[in-house]
Amino acid sequence: MNLFENVRLALEGLRANKMRALLTMLGIIIGIASVMAISTLGSAMTGSVTKTMDKIGGKNIMVSLSPKNYDTQSTLQEEDLITQDELDAFRSTYADQIKAISFSTGMGSGQLNSGFIHKDVSITGASPDYGLVNNINLVQGRFIGDRDMDGTRNVIIIDTTLRNNLVGVDGDVIGKEIQVDTKSTNETYTVIGVYEKLVIDNPLFYMGDDTRIECFIPITTAKSLNPDTTNLNGYENFTIMATSNTDSAAFALTTKEYFVKGLGALSDFTIQAESLEAMASEATGMLATLSLGISVIAGISLLVGGIGVMNIMLVSVTERTKEIGIRKALGARNSAIRSQFIIEAIIICLIGGIIGVGLGSALGIMGSTLMKFPTNPPFLPMIIALCFSMAIGVFFGFYPANKAAKLDPIDALRYE
Amino acid sequence: MMRNKIIEMRGIVKSYYLGTPNELEILHGIDLDVYEGEFLSIVGASGSGKSTLMNILGALDRPTKGHYYLDHLPMENVRDDGLSQIRNKKIGFVFQTFNLIPRSTALKNVALPMLYGGVPRSERSRRAAELLQLVEMSGRSHHRPNELSGGQKQRVAIARAMANDPAIILADEPTGALDTHTGRLVMDIFHRLHQEQGKTIILITHNAELAEETERTIRLRDGSIVDNRMNGNYQLEGCYESV
Numbered sequence: 001m002n003l004f005e006n007v008r009l010a011l012e013g014l015r016a017n018k019m020r021a022l023l024t025m026l027g028i029i030i031g032i033a034s035v036m037a038i039s040t041l042g043s044a045m046t047g048s049v050t051k052t053m054d055k056i057g058g059k060n061i062m063v064s065l066s067p068k069n070y071d072t073q074s075t076l077q078e079e080d081l082i083t084q085d086e087l088d089a090f091r092s093t094y095a096d097q098i099k100a101i102s103f104s105t106g107m108g109s110g111q112l113n114s115g116f117i118h119k120d121v122s123i124t125g126a127s128p129d130y131g132l133v134n135n136i137n138l139v140q141g142r143f144i145g146d147r148d149m150d151g152t153r154n155v156i157i158i159d160t161t162l163r164n165n166l167v168g169v170d171g172d173v174i175g176k177e178i179q180v181d182t183k184s185t186n187e188t189y190t191v192i193g194v195y196e197k198l199v200i201d202n203p204l205f206y207m208g209d210d211t212r213i214e215c216f217i218p219i220t221t222a223k224s225l226n227p228d229t230t231n232l233n234g235y236e237n238f239t240i241m242a243t244s245n246t247d248s249a250a251f252a253l254t255t256k257e258y259f260v261k262g263l264g265a266l267s268d269f270t271i272q273a274e275s276l277e278a279m280a281s282e283a284t285g286m287l288a289t290l291s292l293g294i295s296v297i298a299g300i301s302l303l304v305g306g307i308g309v310m311n312i313m314l315v316s317v318t319e320r321t322k323e324i325g326i327r328k329a330l331g332a333r334n335s336a337i338r339s340q341f342i343i344e345a346i347i348i349c350l351i352g353g354i355i356g357v358g359l360g361s362a363l364g365i366m367g368s369t370l371m372k373f374p375t376n377p378p379f380l381p382m383i384i385a386l387c388f389s390m391a392i393g394v395f396f397g398f399y400p401a402n403k404a405a406k407l408d409p410i411d412a413l414r415y416e
Numbered sequence: 417m418m419r420n421k422i423i424e425m426r427g428i429v430k431s432y433y434l435g436t437p438n439e440l441e442i443l444h445g446i447d448l449d450v451y452e453g454e455f456l457s458i459v460g461a462s463g464s465g466k467s468t469l470m471n472i473l474g475a476l477d478r479p480t481k482g483h484y485y486l487d488h489l490p491m492e493n494v495r496d497d498g499l500s501q502i503r504n505k506k507i508g509f510v511f512q513t514f515n516l517i518p519r520s521t522a523l524k525n526v527a528l529p530m531l532y533g534g535v536p537r538s539e540r541s542r543r544a545a546e547l548l549q550l551v552e553m554s555g556r557s558h559h560r561p562n563e564l565s566g567g568q569k570q571r572v573a574i575a576r577a578m579a580n581d582p583a584i585i586l587a588d589e590p591t592g593a594l595d596t597h598t599g600r601l602v603m604d605i606f607h608r609l610h611q612e613q614g615k616t617i618i619l620i621t622h623n624a625e626l627a628e629e630t631e632r633t634i635r636l637r638d639g640s641i642v643d644n645r646m647n648g649n650y651q652l653e654g655c656y657e658s659v
């Protein structure tokens with residue numbers, strides 16, 4: 001039997017019963033639309049997480065000493081700290097997996113005074129690799145170098161907002177001296193670089209608007225200036241940047257084990273090593289679970305939709321018993337009648353599927369736009385959804401179609 | 417010279433409820449020969465077995481016993497799909513209630529048997545248009561059945577019966593749902609098909625007047641043939657020794 005004729009017949013039938021067809025399709029539409037919407041949102045979220053990770057350094061592992069027990073007041077002892085020698089040994093052991101190690105220490109906030117300009121700033125002492133590890137985007141000058149470190153120089157890197165405040169957008173601020181007063185220090189620093197502040201426009205990573213201006217000075221300078229610093233030769237926290245082909249989650253565990261061994265058994269402290277990538281994959285993992293849950297619900301909706309299609313096809317077969325009898329009298333084989341009704345069921349499901357894909361994609365695009373990561377609906381789930389809706393048509397259309405095919409022509413002709 | 421025997425029935429028995437206490441024999445051994453180009457009528461009261469005989473003649477049903485050759489083909493042991501093919505190619509049905517597909521146009525209705533017969537699309541349309549012209553329905557070929565009068569519907573149905581150029585046209589009370597005037601027009605079409613195209617036509621009716629118009633009338637009573645005679649001046653050339 002002619003496929004084209006069957007499709008035409010099915011469409012004619014649907015046009016004759018528009019409302020009924022639409023109601024029948026509803027279950028399929030809802031099911032397919034929710035699958036499409038969630039897979040579009042899913043790919044938007046994964047995409048935005050990956051993009052943000054690249055921005056803030058997804059390969060970073062943050063290592064810190066933390067008290068084993070927060071109830072007791074533990075003070076960090078000199079022997080707890082990780083020494084430069086230990087770090088060098090670690091770095092040479094895992095040379096192929098480490099790209100950089102950076103250190104930083106917060107100096108707290110202070111006020112910048114330069115002429116009539118007074119600004120609240122926060123000061124961070126950073127090592128030369130800090131710029132690389134934290135993706136600091138220098139637009140002018142340079143970052144902290146080894147000689148700044150060795151000489152504990154009073155040099156500072158400021159951000160573009162501050163530069164604009166001090167000398168205007170086109171002004172040259174490099175070499176200019178500024179004074180920063182913190183709680184315990186009043187120091188004058190020479191500006192050596194200007195960086196642009198990283199903007200994370202991802203609601204998933206929203207951490208509040210940080211309006212403070214962060215300035216960087218050499219970590220050695222910071223330590224020498226800070227009266228709270230007891231030790232100059234050890235570190236209580238640092239950030240490792242893993243190479244791009246390293247599994248940073250696994251390497252975080254390796255790092256933790258390595259340094260825990262270095263700590264004395266009697267120490268009140270232990271090592272925390274967390275990879276950003278692992279934290280992000282935890283977030284996307286949660287999303288995957290959520291998608292799975294919604295897919296299950298969508299599956300139930302599709303099942304119910306399929307049963308609806310089967311029901312309406314049974315009604316249709318009964319309504320058209322006479323027509324089936326006529327067709328058989330005119331020489332239609334059982335297989336021709338069967339394919340006519342199966343194709344009708346497939347068409348119902350396919351149209352439902354197409355509407356569902358359209359609706360779901362629209363919802364997905366809207367949702368991903370709200371997430372500030374506009375994403376086109378993924379192609380593969382679209383094809384799968386359409387194929388699946390056709391499969392529902394075949395599965396739930398078969399029984400009614402077979403019933404039609406097996407009708408006795410004499411009985412069917414006599415049916416009123 | 418013997419004329420071509422298009423239907424040969426020998427000892428056709430049809431029973432229902434086989435093997436149960438209320439087994440019912442409707443046809444009791446029918447012998448029937450129909451020759452090519454004959455216009456035959458089968459008459460009988462309701463309950464005489466007319467419809468049952470027609471169903472067997474039309475390959476819609478199988479006899480319980482007996483032999484049936486249609487166009488020299490034995491009909492025993494033919495499977496469902498085989499019967500479908502025989503109905504499609506060898507038989508043209510005309511029903512009392514027209515039985516057109518309501519959602520399809522006259523043209524599509526006429527083309528339908530050709531669709532099931534695997535005739536290519538362009539050829540279907542061409543021949544369907546030709547057949548509608550034959551029954552003088554060209555002007556209404558794109559109308560649906562509910563836009564046609566009873567007589568028009570029956571003319572479309574006759575055109576449809578002719579679609580695959582069948583060996584016999586089986587007309588079951590074709591004028592039963594029509595008024596006398598339109599019934600007359602329909603009968604005229606049958607006469608024309610018979611005379612001009614040499615079609616073999618079997619007319620099933622309970623109208624004695626219409627039966628008189630045909631060449632030969634078979635009368636059924638209680639499942640047996642009780643009369644088989646030539647009407648008026650009709651003569652069959654040298655073949656009726658068996659009756």
